[in-house]
Amino acid sequence: MDSSHRVAYIDGKTLMEKIVMPAEFIIEDLLGKGLHILAGAPKVGKSWMVLWFCLQIAKGEPIWGMPVKQGEVLYLALEDHENRLQERIILLGDDAPASLHFSFSYPTLGNGLEEEIEKFLRAYPQTVLVVIDTLQMIRSNIFEYGYAADYKDMAGLKEITKKYQIAILLVHHLRKDETGDVFQRISGTVGIQGAADSCFTLVEDKRGSGKALLSCIGRDIAYREISLRRTENQIWELTEDSIEEKEKDLLPEKIAELMEGRFFFEAPPTEFAELLRDSYRIDVSHLTLLKRLDQNRHALKKLGFSFQSRKSNGTRYIKIFRIEEEIGTVGTAETGA
Known part of the structure; x- marks a missing residue:
């Protein structure tokens, strides 16, 4: 038994009288502090979406009309290179601010990744978001399968979000098989979803149509479906939101x-x-x-x-x-x- 781990308890009366602030969001009512998954089919436009997210948050500009918490951002573009990222940023119509940082090569989980992220966060304490594109690129136990392995891989990243009060967004894939619940198509076991604070799936209406549905579910957000259209500048533009304007x-x-x-x-x-x-x-x-x-x-x-x-x-x-x-x-x- 690990005697170094201290167990804490709280009674119901104390809990209900405790002063707590509401969950804090990086993208208001959409992406909070914690661990998140964005999953979609290959080449659907996930990387374009998260790059635009990174630019908007680093500049402090809204995403689909929702305010963001401005801060330093780290984007691990592990399937890209400098030339492609520069071309994409130009196409998105903007220069990248100095508060947005990139890396194209990183250690894997359990082999130095967690330490490198923490080193970055200590150097840039105003960081609010880390994007890892893709999850598969940082997994080392490629021959270890099952719920326990998936949850274990997520646990270290989730601890970092708690320790530094940031959001980590993992770009991931969807399985090809279609089920009634799109979240069941997220690659891997439910251990990945179970560890995440929220999950997002990006599904095109038809391959190459430029129209897609972003389905959102999480602990601190309401279930939501956001209809999107990809512009000629590769920005995903909101066309409809299932959350209607309330009185x-x-x-x-x-x-x-x-x-x-x-x-x-x-x-x-x-x-x-x-x-x-x-x-x-x-x-x-x-x-x-x-x-x-x-x-x-x-x-x-x-x-x-x-x-x-x-x-x-x-x-x-x-x-x-x-x-x-x-x-x-x-x-x-x-x-x-």
């Missing part, structure tokens, strides 16, 4: 009004909901108030607020607070990543 929830803005001149506000759910209904014209039940707040974590954070639910002497309280004030008192809050 804006005014709760975060009303919370901001409530918090004017306050560092925090605390009340039982019944009194809180009554105040919101009577003074701020927000139709909310005390039974669903906590759920509504949870659904609006990101919007509240953008306004500088978060919330906490706790019990005192048998009574439930909901507390709204200014993030900088509360964190300055109790230390760094944990994210949901």
Whole structure:
């Protein structure tokens, strides 16, 4: 038994009263911190897509209208070379910024890859994304098959995402056989999908059509289908999104009004909901108030607020607070990543 591994426990009451921030995204509501898979058939345009992602994130420019977290980016283009990458960047219509880094040769998993990535991350601490194109190029146990081998290969990379709070996107392949569930076509066992925080599949309507469907599923994102069209500059352009524009929830803005001149506000759910209904014209039940707040974590954070639910002497309280004030008192809050 490995006695060096420390096991930690947390009780339900402490967990529910803990201050946590929402999961952080590199591409808002699409690609969060963690380990991700982008799978598609050969030559479908996966490498064009991730190269464009890298350029947009390094420049801080939106992807399909979604804001990105700008930072350093590392792209391991292991099936390409300098000439091809330069030609592709020119065709995409842009120069590559100095914050986007490339490598065309890298060690394999378990043979120095993890150490090299960590060395890069220490040299460039503002890194937000590492793209590995392709997963097969970094796998060393080519004769070792099965769920355990697949999960083991993913585990080291996933630990790096946790340690450095970044996203790693692995470019991978789809099997040719067609099933009802496109995610079942991701090459390898479900160990690969099981270790990933989200999976994306890029499937063309018809080979060479320039039209494709990006299917998205993950722990921190809603299931989503994004219809795309490839332009003459090889940029995948959004044509339709399965997530329709929802009616804006005014709760975060009303919370901001409530918090004017306050560092925090605390009340039982019944009194809180009554105040919101009577003074701020927000139709909310005390039974669903906590759920509504949870659904609006990101919007509240953008306004500088978060919330906490706790019990005192048998009574439930909901507390709204200014993030900088509360964190300055109790230390760094944990994210949901």
